[in-house]
Amino acid sequence: MMFKKVFHKGAKVRQSIAWFVFLLAGMSAMPAIAVIKSFKKAADGVTFTLDKGLMKVLIRRDDIIEVKYTIFDAFEIKPSLVVNNKWVQHSPYQVTDGKTEVVITTAKLKVKINKATNAITYTDLKGNVITAEDSDNKSITPATIAGISTYNVTTQFASPKDEALFGLGCHPLDSMSINYKGRNQDLAIKYLTGAIPVLLSTKGYGLMWDNYSASNFYGAEADNTKFKYVSESGKQVDYFFFYGPGFDHIIDLYRTATGKAPMFGKWAYGLFQSQDRYLSEDEILTVKDNYRNNHIPVDVIVQDWYYWDPLPIGSHVMKPERYPHPQKLVDALHAANIHAMISIWPVFGKGTPNYDALNKMGGLTDITWDNVVTHTFDTYYDAHNPKARELYWDQARDSLIKRYGWDAWWIDQCEPDNGALLDARRQSNFAIGKGIDYFNTYSLQHTKGVYEGWRRDIPGKRAFFLVRQSFAGEQRNASTLWSSDIECTFHDFKDQVPQGINACTSGIPYWTSDIGGYHYHWKPADWSQPDKRELFTRWFQFGTFCPIFRIHGKGERAIFSKNWDENTRSILLNFDKLRYRLMPYIYSLAGRVTNDNYTIMRSLAFDYRGDSKVYGIPDQYMFGPAFMVNPVTEQLYTSSDADKKAKARQVYLPAASKWYNFWTGELLDGGQTISAAAPIEILPLYVKAGSIIPMGPDVEYATEKPNSNIELRIYPGADASFKFYEDENDNYNYEKGQSATFTLSWNDKTRKLSISDTKGHFPGQLKSRTFNIVMVKGAHGSDVALTAKADKVVKYAGKAVVVAL
Numbered sequence: 001m002m003f004k005k006v007f008h009k010g011a012k013v014r015q016s017i018a019w020f021v022f023l024l025a026g027m028s029a030m031p032a033i034a035v036i037k038s039f040k041k042a043a044d045g046v047t048f049t050l051d052k053g054l055m056k057v058l059i060r061r062d063d064i065i066e067v068k069y070t071i072f073d074a075f076e077i078k079p080s081l082v083v084n085n086k087w088v089q090h091s092p093y094q095v096t097d098g099k100t101e102v103v104i105t106t107a108k109l110k111v112k113i114n115k116a117t118n119a120i121t122y123t124d125l126k127g128n129v130i131t132a133e134d135s136d137n138k139s140i141t142p143a144t145i146a147g148i149s150t151y152n153v154t155t156q157f158a159s160p161k162d163e164a165l166f167g168l169g170c171h172p173l174d175s176m177s178i179n180y181k182g183r184n185q186d187l188a189i190k191y192l193t194g195a196i197p198v199l200l201s202t203k204g205y206g207l208m209w210d211n212y213s214a215s216n217f218y219g220a221e222a223d224n225t226k227f228k229y230v231s232e233s234g235k236q237v238d239y240f241f242f243y244g245p246g247f248d249h250i251i252d253l254y255r256t257a258t259g260k261a262p263m264f265g266k267w268a269y270g271l272f273q274s275q276d277r278y279l280s281e282d283e284i285l286t287v288k289d290n291y292r293n294n295h296i297p298v299d300v301i302v303q304d305w306y307y308w309d310p311l312p313i314g315s316h317v318m319k320p321e322r323y324p325h326p327q328k329l330v331d332a333l334h335a336a337n338i339h340a341m342i343s344i345w346p347v348f349g350k351g352t353p354n355y356d357a358l359n360k361m362g363g364l365t366d367i368t369w370d371n372v373v374t375h376t377f378d379t380y381y382d383a384h385n386p387k388a389r390e391l392y393w394d395q396a397r398d399s400l401i402k403r404y405g406w407d408a409w410w411i412d413q414c415e416p417d418n419g420a421l422l423d424a425r426r427q428s429n430f431a432i433g434k435g436i437d438y439f440n441t442y443s444l445q446h447t448k449g450v451y452e453g454w455r456r457d458i459p460g461k462r463a464f465f466l467v468r469q470s471f472a473g474e475q476r477n478a479s480t481l482w483s484s485d486i487e488c489t490f491h492d493f494k495d496q497v498p499q500g501i502n503a504c505t506s507g508i509p510y511w512t513s514d515i516g517g518y519h520y521h522w523k524p525a526d527w528s529q530p531d532k533r534e535l536f537t538r539w540f541q542f543g544t545f546c547p548i549f550r551i552h553g554k555g556e557r558a559i560f561s562k563n564w565d566e567n568t569r570s571i572l573l574n575f576d577k578l579r580y581r582l583m584p585y586i587y588s589l590a591g592r593v594t595n596d597n598y599t600i601m602r603s604l605a606f607d608y609r610g611d612s613k614v615y616g617i618p619d620q621y622m623f624g625p626a627f628m629v630n631p632v633t634e635q636l637y638t639s640s641d642a643d644k645k646a647k648a649r650q651v652y653l654p655a656a657s658k659w660y661n662f663w664t665g666e667l668l669d670g671g672q673t674i675s676a677a678a679p680i681e682i683l684p685l686y687v688k689a690g691s692i693i694p695m696g697p698d699v700e701y702a703t704e705k706p707n708s709n710i711e712l713r714i715y716p717g718a719d720a721s722f723k724f725y726e727d728e729n730d731n732y733n734y735e736k737g738q739s740a741t742f743t744l745s746w747n748d749k750t751r752k753l754s755i756s757d758t759k760g761h762f763p764g765q766l767k768s769r770t771f772n773i774v775m776v777k778g779a780h781g782s783d784v785a786l787t788a789k790a791d792k793v794v795k796y797a798g799k800a801v802v803v804a805l
Contacts, residue, residue, distance in 0.1 A: 002671070003202070004377050007011070008380060009506075009710075010366065010373075012267060015020075020371055020377065021027060021465045022720050025147075026380065026656060027133075033116070033117050033118075033135070033136075034051060034052040034053055034055075034071075034117075034118050034138075034171055035050060035052075035115065035116055035117075035118070036048050036049075036050055036102070036115040036116075036118055037050060037051055037054075037197060037706060039095075039097075039102060039568070041095050041299070041595075042056055042527075043090045043499075044059065044060075044087065044090055045057050045058035045066075045093075046095060047715075048101070048102075048113065048676070050065045050118060051138075052071055052624075053069065053070050053071040053072060053077065054068075054069070054070055055067070055069045055070075055074065055102060055113075055118055055138075055156055056067065056068045056069075056259075057063050057111060057113065057120070058087075058430075059093045059104070059106060059145055060085070060087050060091070060240070060257070060718055061091050061106075061253070061256070062091045062092075062093075062106035062107040062109065063106070063108045063109060063242065063243040063249075063253060063365060063723070064240060064242055064243075064253050064256070064257060065111055065122070065137075065236065065240070065241040065243075066210075066238070066239070066240050066243070067120070067236065067238070067239055067240075067241065067286045067748070068236055068238050068469070069138040069140075069236060069237040070140065070235060070236040070237070071140045071234060072236075073484040074229045075236055076235055076236055078131070080210055080446070080540070081212065081346050081441050081444060081445065082208075082212075082258055082422055082441075082471070083162070083210060083240075083257050083258055083473070084257075084258060084259050084362040084473065084476065085256060085257050085258070085259075085280070087262040088160065088439065088596040089444050090108075090208065090524045091106060092106075092107070093105060093542060097223050097496070097605035097731070099598075100114065100115055100116070101113055101114050101115055101704065102115065103713065104514045105125075107127070108124070108243060109122060109123070109124065109130075109243055110122070110124070110125060110127065111421075113151060113284050114135075114273065115505070117135045118137065118330075118408070118784065119132065119133040119134065119135050119137045119500055120132070120137070120643035121132045122205065122469050123242070126286075129160075129244060129577070130203060130205050130245075131157055131158070131201065131203055131205050132157065132158045132206055132734065133155065133156065133157055133158070134156040134157060134158050134226050134228075136156055138155050138157055138234070138237045139152075139153075139156075139203070140153055140154075140234070140235065140237070141154075142153070142232075142417075143232070143233075143449050144425055145232055145233065145426065146423035146436065146437060147423075147425040148233075148426060148427065148434065148436050150232070150233040150234075150425065150437075151233065151234060151268065151514070152230060152232055152233075153211060153213075153230070153231040153233070153235075153236070154227050154228055154229070154230045154231075154237075154239055154278065155209070155228060155237055155239055156221065156226055156227070156228035156229075156561070157226065157227055157228070158201070158225065158226055158456045159181070159219075159221075159225060159227045160225075160613065161203055161225065163181055163202060163203050163225055164179045164181050164201070164202040164524025164605065164612075164615035164616075165179060165181045165199055165200070165201055165202075165219060165227065165608045166179065166180065166199070166378065166501075166502055166505045166603050166605060167176065167180075167196065167198045167199045167200050167206075167502055167506040167509075168180060168185050168187065168195070168196060168197070168199060168217060168480060168502060168506060169187070169194040169196030169197075169198075169470070169502065169506050170193050170194040170196075170272070170483050170488050170499045170502065170503035170506075170511065171185065171186075171194055171494065171497065171498070171499060172192050172193075172194070172483040172484050172492075172499055172756060173191055173193075173486075173492075173495065174495060174498075174499060175491070175494075175495050175496075177615070177616055177803050178501060178502060179217045179226075179615050179616050179620060180199070180217065181220075181224070181227075181615075182219055182220045183219050184216065184217060184218050184220065185217040185219070185323065186216060187214070187215040187216055187217055187424070187704065188214030188215065188216075188423060189214075189272065189415050189439065189440045189443070189469050189471070190415055190417070191417045191419070191484070192484050192485065192486075193417060193799065194469055194470065194481075194503070195215065195305070195440050195471065196470060196471060196503070196507070196508060197209040197210075197211070197215065197216075197419070197471075197472055197507035198231070198251055198254060198472055198506040198507050199229075200247055200251075200505055200605070201424050202243025202605055202609050202612075203245075204243065204244045204246070204249035204252070204609075205241060205242060205243055205244060205245070205250070206241075206242035206244065206251075206254060207229075207239055207241060207242070208238065208239065208240040208242070208254060208257070208258075208472060208618040209229055209231065209238070209239045210238040210443045210472075211231040211234050211238060212437060212438050212439060212440050212471075213233035213234060213436055213437055213438075213439050213440070214231075214232045214422075214426075214436075214440065215229060215230060215231040215232065215440075216229075216230050217229055217230075217239055218230065219653055220369065220610045222389050222560055224529060224783070231805075232436070232439075233434075233436045233437050233439075234437065237449070240254075240257060242254060242257075242594075245609075246596075246601075246606075246609065247602075247603070247606040247609065248485055248597075248598065248606060250598065250613055251505075251507050251597055251598075252411070252596070252597040253473065254472075254507040254597075255476075255597040256597070257397075257509060258472055258475070258476065258507070259473055259475065260475075260476060260594060260597065260685045260737075261475040261476065261478075261509050261510070261589060261591075261594055261597075262463070262478050262594060262729070262732075263462060263478070263591070263734060264462055264463045264478070264590065265339070265407070265464065265729060265730035266583070266587055266702045266703055266705065266729040267300065267339045267407075267466050267548070267633050267701065267702050267729075267730065267764055268299070268300070268339075268548065269297040269299075269548070269583065269586050269702060270297065270298065270299030270300065270406070270549065270550065270580065270583070270589060270701060270702040271297060271298045271300070271549050271576060271579065271589060272298075272299070272548070272550040272552070273287060273291065273298050273299075273302065273551055273558055274299040274301070274302035274304060274340070274341075274550060274551060274552035275287075275298065275299050275302075275304065275478060275551075275554075275555075275556065275557070275558070276299075276305075276306035276488055276518065276551065276552070276553060276554045276713075277303075277305060277306060277307075278304065278307075279300075279322060280322040280323065280325045281322065281324065281325060281326075281329045284303060284329060284333075285329065285332055286479065286487050287358045287558060288301060288332065288333055288338055289342045290558065290560040290802055291338075291558070291560065292338075292561075292641070292700070293337050294383075294560050295700055296559050296560060296573065296576065296700070297375070297576050297579070297580045297699065297700045297701065298338065298342055298559075298576075298700070298701065299335060299337075299338065299339055299367060299701050299702050300338065300339045300340070300407075300408065301338055301339075301340060301341075302341040302342070302343070302410065302552070303305050303339075303340070303341070303342045303343065304343050304410070304552075305345070305412065306373060307319060307322070307323060307343075308565075309373070309540065311352070312348075312349025312350065312351055312352050312374070312376075312378070313345060313347050313349045313371065313374075313378050314345065314347060314348030314349055314354050314355055314378070314642055315349070315352045315353050315354065316344065316354060316395060316396055316397065316400050318400070321766055324374075326400075326403075326404045327403075327404050327405070327465070329404075330404045330405050331405075332403070332538050334768060335508075337700075337701045337703075337704065338701070339407040339408060340406050340407050340408070340728045341406065341407060341408035341410055341669050341717040342400060342401075342406045342407075342409065342410065342463070343409075343410035343412055344390070344396050344400065344401075344409060344410070344411070345353075345411075345412050345413055346380055346381055346411070346413070346414055346442075346446055347369050347371075347379065347380055347381075347413065348364070348378060348379050348380075348381060349371070349374070349376060349378045349379075350376075350378075354399075354472055355379070355534065356701045358381050358388060358391060358392070359393060361387060361388070361391060361480070362382075362385070362388075362431075363381050363382050363385055363387065363388030363391055363392070363638075364380070364381055364382060364388075365379065365380045365381065365416075365429075365430065366379075366424070366428055366429075367379070367416050367418050367424060367425055367428050367430050367435075368380070368418060369381045369413065369416070369418055369419075369514065370419055370663075371385040374654030377786045380416045380418075380442075381441075381444040382430055383442050383446040383448075383449060384412075384430035384431050384432055384433075384438055384442070384445050385430065385431035386449075387431075388429075388431070389445065389446070389448065389449025389450075389452075389453075389496075390449065390453070392449060392450075393449055393453030393454075393457075394419070395453045395456055395579050396409075396450070396454070397453060397458075399601040400455060401454075401458070402458055404602075407461065407464070408463075408464040408465070408466070408571075409450060409454075409463075409465050409466070410465075410466045411443075411446065411450070411465070411466065411467045411468070412445065412448075412468055412477075413468060414442055414443040414446050414467060414468055414469055415442060415443070415469050416442050425439060426439065434529065440471050442469075443469040443471060443474065444469070444470075444471040444473055444474050444477070445478035445755050447465055447474055447478075447479045448477055450462055450465060450477075451465065451476075451477040451478050453481075453629040454600075455732075459514055459732070459801045460732075461730060462478070462730055462731065462732065463478040464478060464480070464732040465479045465480065466476065466478045466479075466480050466482055466512075466548075466550075467480065467482070468481075468482060468505075469481070469484075472506075472507065474508060475508050475509055475510075476508060479508075479510070480510035480511065480512060480547070481503055481508050481510065481511050481512075482501075482512045482513060482514070482548075482550070483496055483500070483511070483512075483513045483514075483737055484509070484518075484590065485514075485519060486513065486514065486516040486517050486519035486526040486533065487517050487518070487520060488516055488518070488519065488520040488532065488533070488553065489517065489520075490535055490538075490634065490635045492517055492537065492541075492559055493517065493535065493539050493542075493633055494619070494633035494634075496513045496542075497542065497618065497619045497621075497633060498618035498619065500512075500513065500546060500601055500621075501601060501602075501603050501618075501621045502603070504547070504600070504601040504602070504603075505599070505602075505603045505605075505606075509547060509593045509598070509599055509600060509601075510547045510548055510593075511546065511547055511548070511601060512546050512547065512548035512549070512550045512765060513543070513546070513550075514550065514551075514552040514555050515539045515540050515542075515543040515549075515551045515552065515553075515557075516532075516535065516536040516539050516540075516551065516552075516557055517535075517539070517553055517556050518553040518554065519553065520532075520554070520695045521622045523554065524553075524554035525553075525554070525667070526554050527556065527557050527561065527563035527564070528562075530637070530638045531635065531638035531639075532562065532636060533563075533565070533568045533638075534636075534637050535635070535679065536557060536568075536636045537568055537571055537680060538631065538633065538683075540571075540572055540575055540684070541571075541575055541631065541632070541683035542631040542651075544576070544578060544579045544630070544683070545623045545627065545629040545685075546577045546601060549599050551581055559572050559573060561704060562606055566678075570681075571680065571681045572771065574681070574784055575683075576726070577698060577784055578784045579698050580696070580698070580702070581679070581695045581697075581702075581784065582693075582695060582696075583696050583697055583702055584694040584695065584696045584707050584710060585624065585626070585693055585694055585695065586600075586624075586723070586740045587702075587726075588722070588723060588724050588725040589624045590725075591723075591725030591726075591727070591739070591741070592723065592725070594734075595725075596655050600623060600624055601621060601622075601623060602623070602624075603621060603622075603623055604620060604621060604622065604628075604654060605616060607622055607654075607789075608623075608654040608655075608656055610656070611654050611655050611656060613654075613655075614652065616650060616652055617635060617758075617785075619631055620651065620652065624694075624724070625691065626687050626688055626693050626715070627662070627685060627686070627689070627690035628653075628687075628688065629685060630649060630651045630683070630685070630686070631651050631677045631678060631683065632683065632684070636678065636680075637669045637680055646675065647677070647678055647679050647680075647685060648675045648677055648678050649675075649676055649678045650673055650674070650675060650676070651673065651674050651675075651676040651684055651686070652672075652673045653668055653669070653670045653671065653673070653674060653686065654670050654671070655670045655671030655674055655800060657670045657689055657690070657718070658688075658689035658717045658718070659686040659687065659688060659689065660671055660686060660687040660688075660689060660715050660776060660782075661685075661686060661782070662685040662686065662687050662782065663682060663685065663782060663783055664778070664779065664783075665776055665777060665778040665779055665780065665781060665782035666778070667689065667717065668686075687715050687776075689715055689716065689717030689718050690714070690716075690717055690718025690719055690720040690746070690748065691713075691714075691715040691720050691722075692712065692714055692715075692716065692720045692721070692746055693712075693713045693715070693722075694710045694713075694715070694722070694724060694742050694744075694776050695711040695712075695713060695714055696709075696710060696711075697709065697786070698708060698786075702729075703729050703730075706766055707726065707766065707769060708766055708768075708769045708770065709755060709769065710769060710771050710772065710788070711772045711774060711786060711787060712744070712753075712772065712773045712774065713773045713774045713776055713781050713787075714746055714773065714774065714775050714776065714805070715776050716746070716748055716751075716775060716776070717748065718748055719745075719746060719747055719748050720744075720745070720746040720748075721743060721744065721745045722743070722744045723741050723742075723743050723744075724741060724742050724743070724744060725739065725740075725741050726740050726741075726762070726765070726766075727739035727740070727762050727766060728762050728764060729765060733762065733763075733782045734762070735758065738760075738761065738762040738763070739760050739762055740758050740759065740760035740761060740762060741758070741759050741760060742755060742756045742757065742758045742764055742798075743755075743756040744756075744757065749785055750804075751804065751805050752802055752803065752805070753773065753802070753803040753805060754800070754801075754802050754803075755771075755794075755796055755800060755801050755802075755803070756800055757798065757799055758798040758799075766800075767798070768795060768796065768797040769795075769796050770793060770794070770795055770796070771793070771794045771795075772787070772790035772793055773791055773792045773793070773794060773803065773805065774787045774790055774791055774792045775788055775805055791805060792805060
């Protein structure tokens with residue numbers, strides 16, 4: 001986290017001029033059409049010789065196409081930082097040379113290249129257009145940015161007016177629509193601005209640009225009939241086309257190209273308790289005691305920044321006067337079944353051994369952070385330097401992580417953040433190349449170093465990194481993206497909902513925000529005030545249904561806090577309890593994230609792409625296959641006109657399903673917009689008819705009890721299926737096949753539930769379990785609490801069984 005920045009004089013003016021020049025160049029460039037002169041087929045694709053440069057269409061799979069284009073005599077030879085698939089196996093394809101076009105045909109696609117313009121059209125095998133480059137399609141134009149001679153790189157696509165576009169990462173201050181059709185987006189990673197160059201279309205395709213410079217997306221070109229992506233620096237166009245048509249398959253292809261997301265320990269799906277900032281060992285132990293003694297479910301307590309004060313940043317030392325027993329602190333948390341996370345930054349103050357060691361081996365950059373605590377200019381290490389990454393990890397490992405047994409790492413401020421001095425980042429020289437060409441990849445390389453170090457040196461404990469910025473591919477580094485230092489306001493809360501949805505639609509499966517917001521005008525909010533209680537309650541309800549569930553920010557806001565009145569506390573406890581009851585459901589979905597490249601926090605277009613009414617809804621999403629979550633982001637109780645506001649919100653129920661009110665069991669038809677009751681204790685929550693939800697017992701931490709007794713809620717009205725996943729909860733044996741699944745299937749017509757054989761084995765696996773099967777109907781099977789009487793009780797010992805209901 002950060003306080004308000006202090007910028008150098010004139011920096012904002014220089015930045016504005018540089019961006020004006022860049023944007024003007026991006027918008028006004030008129031590329032000369034490059035004509036195809038000849039082409040040559042190879043095992044991996046087709047290379048086209050143009051009258052101005054080269055183009056290559058690479059067949060990575062029958063549904064993954066990579067396109068490279070350059071105006072120069074040869075393509076750049078450099079490894080991709082994003083794509084880690086080596087494409088060892090080549091997919092078969094055919095080439096047909098026609099009079100006006102060359103057609104490449106795979107088992108799933110036709111790629112048609114216009115000979116006169118080199119524009120590419122992608123169709124299905126029947127010739128139906130999926131998407132097409134515009135006739136003014138790919139361009140590389142000279143530019144001077146921050147005094148650097150370079151080239152702007154552009155791709156432009158035709159875009160039907162009924163197309164909707166999602167993804168492009170997390171932009172915490174963005175208050176615009178969730179749909180990028182018809183609007184622009186800055187894609188230069190800096191403080192409070194993210195960038196993930198992945199775009200998904202409701203027309204059934206995805207695009208990923210493999211360029212790391214500051215970029216811009218323009219979604220309203222030519223009266224909303226085109227969109228383009230402009231990168232400020234490069235010598236070639238390089239993008240990937242993924243053919244779904246479903247969003248789940250597009251994300252599967254993206255992670256096939258860029259890497260799978262590993263499993264987190266089961267504890268990471270429980271509640272994180274964090275604050276800016278705990279100041280001592282005693283304070284953390286008091287937080288631990290207040291949670292456990294009050295039987296409030298929690299899994300993680302976080303030590304945030306400046307535990308090293310007054311030593312310089314980067315010292316990696318817990319100040320002994322305040323933390324006299326770091327090992328005993330971590331051991332005490334572990335004894336209470338609480339995991340420990342600590343913040344370690346990529347910034348170093350002068351006068352520390354760590355700074356000196358990195359400086360000696362050439363591992364520091366010239367990028368500095370104007371330290372808001374000490375008012376010194378502290379230095380970023382070079383995360384693009386493999387040797388510097390290795391030394392950085394070694395220092396943190398030996399000083400803190402492995403030395404004391406910390407379980408997770410908060411990776412803060414990894415844009416890198418040097419305020420408004422963005423040109424200094426462009427001009428910097430990383431080990432790999434000029435900063436202008438690697439503007440957006442610092443966090444990707446930083447997490448690469450710590451993840452690889454963790455996997456090598458701490459083999460029995462799953463890595464978990466909370467990261468302030470993510471780029472394409474970062475999911476493979478055990479990274480969770482959080483939305484940075486947002487304010488404690490309803491406005492900021494409202495902004496986070498679509499940002500979380502779009503971050504996950506960009507292929508990064510784990511996203512979170514600071515529940516309640518980080519700061520209120522850079523000071524703690526007064527959480528005892530009614531308006532802030534309302535804000536925190538609504539944000540906590542939303543957080544319950546985010547992939548990662550975290551309280552953080554300035555001011556005491558733990559569930560046990562005296563800032564909460566008893567009504568507020570009871571609501572918070574109810575949602576905390578719900579999160580933990582849903583642990584079998586959530587952990588099974590996490591298994592799908594790793595094994596099937598699944599997405600938990602789902603834009604409605606994942607499941608209802610054919611329903612155009614969902615395209616513009618910024619504040620509804622699916623949480624797994626069953627729940628539709630509808631956060632209440634309006635101040636209904638404590639605003640000046642609260643007496644005039646209905647305690648409800650509008651909810652669209654997608655037409656392809658019927659929907660159960662989770663709290664009451666009421667069944668509603670899809671295809672309608674309803675006024676959903678939203679009293680302060682309720683988050684409007686609907687379950688799709690044709691869902692199976694496994695719910696566990698009440699627990700105080702994620703692994704307190706095995707899944708020996710499961711309440712299995714069935715929401716009839718359509719067929720349903722759910723894959724139940726288990727493993728050892730916190731090691732990497734699942735990568736060696738040590739995990740187990742079984743499939744629950746509901747046949748709505750025959751009213752039968754089938755439970756498959758269990759597939760797979762792992763140490764400690766349950767030999768038998770009990771399913772308390774509940775057919776949801778009205779109040780029966782609704783709400784958070786255990787259902788008093790199951791409709792059937794079934795003993796399951798790993799062998800297939802069919803239950804009639």
